[in-house]
Amino acid sequence: MKEVVINTNRLTKKFGSFTAVSNISFDVYAGEIFGFLGANGAGKTTAMRMLCGLSIPSSGTASVAGFDVYKETEKIKRNIGYMSQKFSLYEDLTVLENIRFFAGIYGLRNTAIKQKTDQLVQQLGMQKELNTLVGALPPGWKQKLAFSVAILHDPKIVFLDEPTGGVDPVTRRQFWDLIYAASAASITIFVTTHYMDEAEYCDRISMMVDGEVKALDSPSQLKKQYKAASMDDVFFELARGAKRSAD
Amino acid sequence: MKQFITFIRKEFYHVFRDQKTLLLLFGLPIAQIVLFGFALSNEIKNANLVVCDYARDDASQCIIQKLSVNQNMQIEKVLLSHTQIEAAFKTGKVKIAIVFPAGFNASLQHFHTATLQVIADASDPNTATTLTNYISNIVKEYQQEITRLTPMPLQVTTQVRMLYNPELKGATNFVPGVMALVLLLVCVLMTSASIVREKEKGTMELLLVSPFNPFLVIVSKAVPYFALSLVNLTVILLLSVFLLDMPFHGSLLLFYAESSLFIITALSLGLLISNSTSSLQSAMLISLMGMLVPAMLFTGFMFPIENMPMPLQWISQLIPSKWYYTIAKAIMIKGLGIAAIWKETLVLLGMTTGLLLVSLKKFNIRLQ
Amino acid sequence: MRTIQFLLAKEFRQIFRNRALLPVIFVVPVIQLLIMPLAANYEVKNINLSVVDHDHSSYSRQLIASITASGYFRLAGYNNGFTASLQEVETDKADIILEIPAGFEKNLVRENKQSLFIAINAINGTKAGLGGNYLGAIISNFNNSIRLHWQAPARWQPAPVIELRSSNWFNTYLYYPFFMVPGILVVLVTMVCTYMCSLNIVKEKEIGTIEQINVTPIKKYHFILGKLIPFWVIGMFIFTAGLLLVGRLVYGIVPVGSLLLLYAFLSLYLIALLGLGLLISTYADSQQQAMSVAFFFIMIFLLMSGLFTPIESMPGWARTIAACNPVTYFIDVMRMVVLKGSSFTDIRVHFLVIAGFALLFNSWAVLNYKKTS
Numbered sequence: 009m010k011e012v013v014i015n016t017n018r019l020t021k022k023f024g025s026f027t028a029v030s031n032i033s034f035d036v037y038a039g040e041i042f043g044f045l046g047a048n049g050a051g052k053t054t055a056m057r058m059l060c061g062l063s064i065p066s067s068g069t070a071s072v073a074g075f076d077v078y079k080e081t082e083k084i085k086r087n088i089g090y091m092s093q094k095f096s097l098y099e100d101l102t103v104l105e106n107i108r109f110f111a112g113i114y115g116l117r118n119t120a121i122k123q124k125t126d127q128l129v130q131q132l133g134m135q136k137e138l139n140t141l142v143g144a145l146p147p148g149w150k151q152k153l154a155f156s157v158a159i160l161h162d163p164k165i166v167f168l169d170e171p172t173g174g175v176d177p178v179t180r181r182q183f184w185d186l187i188y189a190a191s192a193a194s195i196t197i198f199v200t201t202h203y204m205d206e207a208e209y210c211d212r213i214s215m216m217v218d219g220e221v222k223a224l225d226s227p228s229q230l231k232k233q234y235k236a237a238s239m240d241d242v243f244f245e246l247a248r249g250a251k252r253s254a255d
Numbered sequence: 256m257k258q259f260i261t262f263i264r265k266e267f268y269h270v271f272r273d274q275k276t277l278l279l280l281f282g283l284p285i286a287q288i289v290l291f292g293f294a295l296s297n298e299i300k301n302a303n304l305v306v307c308d309y310a311r312d313d314a315s316q317c318i319i320q321k322l323s324v325n326q327n328m329q330i331e332k333v334l335l336s337h338t339q340i341e342a343a344f345k346t347g348k349v350k351i352a353i354v355f356p357a358g359f360n361a362s363l364q365h366f367h368t369a370t371l372q373v374i375a376d377a378s379d380p381n382t383a384t385t386l387t388n389y390i391s392n393i394v395k396e397y398q399q400e401i402t403r404l405t406p407m408p409l410q411v412t413t414q415v416r417m418l419y420n421p422e423l424k425g426a427t428n429f430v431p432g433v434m435a436l437v438l439l440l441v442c443v444l445m446t447s448a449s450i451v452r453e454k455e456k457g458t459m460e461l462l463l464v465s466p467f468n469p470f471l472v473i474v475s476k477a478v479p480y481f482a483l484s485l486v487n488l489t490v491i492l493l494l495s496v497f498l499l500d501m502p503f504h505g506s507l508l509l510f511y512a513e514s515s516l517f518i519i520t521a522l523s524l525g526l527l528i529s530n531s532t533s534s535l536q537s538a539m540l541i542s543l544m545g546m547l548v549p550a551m552l553f554t555g556f557m558f559p560i561e562n563m564p565m566p567l568q569w570i571s572q573l574i575p576s577k578w579y580y581t582i583a584k585a586i587m588i589k590g591l592g593i594a595a596i597w598k599e600t601l602v603l604l605g606m607t608t609g610l611l612l613v614s615l616k617k618f619n620i621r622l623q
Numbered sequence: 624m625r626t627i628q629f630l631l632a633k634e635f636r637q638i639f640r641n642r643a644l645l646p647v648i649f650v651v652p653v654i655q656l657l658i659m660p661l662a663a664n665y666e667v668k669n670i671n672l673s674v675v676d677h678d679h680s681s682y683s684r685q686l687i688a689s690i691t692a693s694g695y696f697r698l699a700g701y702n703n704g705f706t707a708s709l710q711e712v713e714t715d716k717a718d719i720i721l722e723i724p725a726g727f728e729k730n731l732v733r734e735n736k737q738s739l740f741i742a743i744n745a746i747n748g749t750k751a752g753l754g755g756n757y758l759g760a761i762i763s764n765f766n767n768s769i770r771l772h773w774q775a776p777a778r779w780q781p782a783p784v785i786e787l788r789s790s791n792w793f794n795t796y797l798y799y800p801f802f803m804v805p806g807i808l809v810v811l812v813t814m815v816c817t818y819m820c821s822l823n824i825v826k827e828k829e830i831g832t833i834e835q836i837n838v839t840p841i842k843k844y845h846f847i848l849g850k851l852i853p854f855w856v857i858g859m860f861i862f863t864a865g866l867l868l869v870g871r872l873v874y875g876i877v878p879v880g881s882l883l884l885l886y887a888f889l890s891l892y893l894i895a896l897l898g899l900g901l902l903i904s905t906y907a908d909s910q911q912q913a914m915s916v917a918f919f920f921i922m923i924f925l926l927m928s929g930l931f932t933p934i935e936s937m938p939g940w941a942r943t944i945a946a947c948n949p950v951t952y953f954i955d956v957m958r959m960v961v962l963k964g965s966s967f968t969d970i971r972v973h974f975l976v977i978a979g980f981a982l983l984f985n986s987w988a989v990l991n992y993k994k995t996s
Contacts, residue, residue: 381799
């Protein structure tokens with residue numbers, strides 16, 4: 009029996025009369041790469057924010073890393089990493105300064121910070137860019153750096169919100185290499201994306217349409233179920249009836 | 256032309272959807288008029304006066320009586336000791352003290368002269384001078400009363416007529432000033448913020464790619480603020496005329512024409528600032544910190560410009576609101592026509608043209 | 624505790640790297656402190672006088688001479704007709720018209736009485752009042768000197784004269800900057816700290832880095848302290864540079880009272896002001912909004928603080944507003960301690976009030992700021 013790191017049961021979020029997320033229920037297992045797909049406006053970001061402790065649900069239950077999303081948000085935050093859609097590192101600080109800052113915020117001791125920094129820089133090949141302002145880095149490098157910073161503190165789960173937006177195919181490939189490395193180190197990956205080929209890289213996928221989870225299975229199973237040749241077709245099948253089109 | 260209207264309409268939407276900014280746009284001028292009209296004044300009232308009466312005779316009692324009925328001052332204590340005066344000043348509650356020496360009346364009767372000491376807390380020189388003047392006037396009054404018995408030969412009297420503002424209302428001085436200040440600050444602030452914000456967000460490039468003259472795109476941003484400023488101006492005018500009894504003697508048409516010119520000047524300045532900075536934060540901080548207090552000081556309605564050191568007087572020539580203030584006073588209060596203000600109008604025209612030219616040049620360079 | 628160190632290191636780095644912002648924080652206040660006190664001056668001098676002289680006698684010459692010798696007036700026009708002088712007033716070349724009637728000198732001696740006519744541009748009521756008073760005083764002195772000249776004092780019973788000897792304490796020469804500089808310094812420090820603090824936080828909201836912070840286990844109060852402390856330090860710095868450098872070197876202001884007291888009050892004051900900036904930032908979604916709200920409050924604070932016009936002269940409701948204005952208290956404290964050397968007992972109420980403001984603004988802001996929405 010695999011360990012459940014994220015559990016949701018009829019999780020719902022309403023904004024006034026508008027239901028952004030409606031009764032979603034699913035589990036995520038330790039160490040897997042879980043793809044959270046959906047069209048624009050389906051409610052992916054809202055759902056993710058509830059799981060990260062950034063937003064309190066309207067009803068339903070959920071627990072992340074064993075902590076309740078209503079009452080233990082601060083404990084959740086200690087055990088997760090997050091990479092937002094809007095690039096969230098400080099553009100006016102250098103690579104090194106950003107790493108040190110976030111490491112320190114997560115409570116790493118100085119020796120650990122040094123060790124992690126060296127490791128990260130090695131992995132990304134950014135030795136020459138240590139003292140460059142992040143704002144001056146090319147976009148692909150920014151995303152890779154943001155991801156690495158998100159897992160600096162060895163969290164149990166890392167949430168990635170459309171991490172590869174606007175990045176060239178080579179850099180995307182490199183990014184996914186980093187994700188695999190993290191997964192191999194037993195970090196659970198919870199990633200949302202528009203790119204259907206990336207969906208193929210995940211262990212399991214869920215598809216959100218109009219605030220509800222319409223499908224939940226491995227990519228191969230889904231393709232069988234919908235008699236589709238690619239994830240693109242699966243997506244098209246499920247999402248074309250969608251009524252909402254913007255987040 | 257139709258496209259221009261489309262741009263303008265979009266800008267109006269932006270403006271009206273941001274309620275907090277609307278608070279500033281309309282709330283501030285109204286608040287200022289109310290405050291200036293009813294609360295702010297250079298007159299000294301309710302000042303606390305301390306009396307040290309060593310004489311305790313008819314003359315001192317009489318003068319003290321006059322002081323106590325005077326509207327501007329209140330007698331706080333009737334102290335006996337000289338040294339307690341300094342302590343009273345330090346508490347900040349007392350502004351001025353008057354000391355009657357022993358034998359005051361006797362000295363007046365026999366020697367026809369006596370001295371009174373007035374000690375002022377001069378940490379505020381203005382209050383000190385004004386209060387000293389009030390007291391001195393009261394003492395002179397008393398002096399005149401006791402000499403009424405003897406007619407003075409060779410009497411030179413004066414007949415004084417107050418022009419334009421016989422009731423000495425404060426409104427005539429500051430309402431044109433508030434107009435100038437508010438129009439200047441709001442236009443500059445809002446225009447520059449609006450433009451720089453689009454630059455930062457990146458939507459500016461979208462607009463520039465459209466098949467429309469880019470400079471006109473920028474101008475379309477200024478249009479809503481032009482309209483809003485005219486509305487603002489009208490509100491201020493109505494408030495001042497009906498609430499504060501401010502006179503309006505001149506031509507309304509001329510007034511609005513000159514005001515429109517000034518608004519355009521302010522908008523051009525906002526344009527220039529927005530062309531010179533790329534960060535919204537700095538645009539706003541420059542407008543706020545760099546312009547607020549200089550505009551207040553150099554427009555000329557709070558402090559007289561003639562009293563400032565020469566270099567500062569030159570600086571004030573550069574502030575557009577100063578010229579508009581003169582124009583507004585001339586039209587509204589003196590009831591004069593264009594003949595009297597053609598020079599100031601020309602200056603504003605010149606400033607506007609200059610600002611627009613520089614902005615255009617900078618803008619084109621950037622596009623390259 | 625360590626978290627705060629990291630936060631502070633980040634904040635200071637960001638502030639000092641911002642090329643556009645640094646001059647605004649440091650240079651602009653200094654420049655304003657140099658210029659503004661010189662401009663903010665209520666003294667009335669250099670009043671432009673236009674004389675209409677129908678008499679052309681020695682008396683009219685003497686009168687004009689004594690007027691211009693007083694230093695308060697400048698002879699801007701000398702005409703034969705009233706219309707010409709009026710035009711000078713219309714074009715702002717003159718402020719006051721003095722009309723000397725024909726036969727002034729002759730008729731004064733013959734009939735013992737003459738009248739001079741004065742017309743004053745009263746748009747600025749205060750200036751008109753003061754100008755009128757000065758002119759009246761000079762004419763009165765002139766009157767007395769004529770009397771003495773014509774008749775020996777023994778022929779008429781001398782009028783009793785009460786001589787008023789006035790002393791000005793704490794500011795003997797009525798040097799206006801002594802009064803304005805402390806007040807203006809307070810305003811500058813207020814503006815920088817409130818604007819910057821509120822804009823800073825809203826900027827993070829706008830670009831999204833605040834979300835990254837909210838998702839970490841940073842405690843709310845750590846984050847807030849991390850934002851307040853840098854601006855508190857900057858505020859202290861500007862104040863020190865303003866008072867001890869510019870104030871002393873340029874204006875010769877040496878605080879009479881205790882510097883320790885002043886700085887203690889300043890610390891509390893900054894905490895209150897920064898709390899206000901923080902509060903504004905929790906309500907604003909964009910930098911423009913934060914700026915608009917901050918600007919509105921600062922303007923009202925400025926006008927109602929007793930900086931330019933005295934609070935005692937305001938009507939009751941306005942004085943209540945002034946009492947709710949933190950700036951009022953600091954300006955008062957500055958003037959009392961720097962110029963008069965007031966002690967703690969004299970300002971203990973001010974301390975209490977400012978502490979109240981600090982508590983109010985900061986608690987409200989902390990309650991408002993939610994890491995989870």
